[in-house]
Amino acid sequence: MDEQKRIETRQRLEKGKSYKWLQKISDIMDRYYLDAALGFAIPGGIGDAIAAVFSIGYVLFSAIGVRSFPLTLAIMNNTLRDVVLGMIPFYLGDIFDIFHRSNRQNMALIRGFVEGNQAIIHAVNRKAGISIVIFILLCVLLYFMIRLVIWAAQYMFSLF
DSSP, X not given: OHHHHHHHHHHHHHHSHHHHHHXXXXXXXXXXXXXXXXXXXXXXXXXXXXXXXXXHHHXXXXXXXXXXXXXXXXXXXXXXXXXHHHTOTTTHHHHHHXXXXXXXXXXXXXXXXXXXXXXXXXXXXXXXXXXXXXXHHHHHHHHHHHHHHHHHHHHHHHHO
């Protein structure tokens, strides 16, 4: 019964407009290198941020359509890695964008997760775990940064 339910879910998702739309985005952004072209054309990381806007569809589809928190975290991990790589100066990041192809990776994660591919599910869970660890580390770092700012402000006020 579980296998039948997975087949029905896969068919429902693959027939949906949003799934087909995501496939088109993946083709346009990665096959025709629009992701890298935006980074080249609009410097300062702005082109990379614009390209990342197209990845919102993958995040929403994984969160709402597939209803998988680990898949959503893995897709966000891919997207943020793509943005960070694309922001490397001197157009090196845009060269990395040509090879990284996060949209295709996101589409492969969605497809494999829905089909029940154990290797993909394992990769999704690994990326989700890494994302959670990074998030916790960033929260701790933010806490210490806020403490440092408060300490510096108190020190500055004590001088007056």
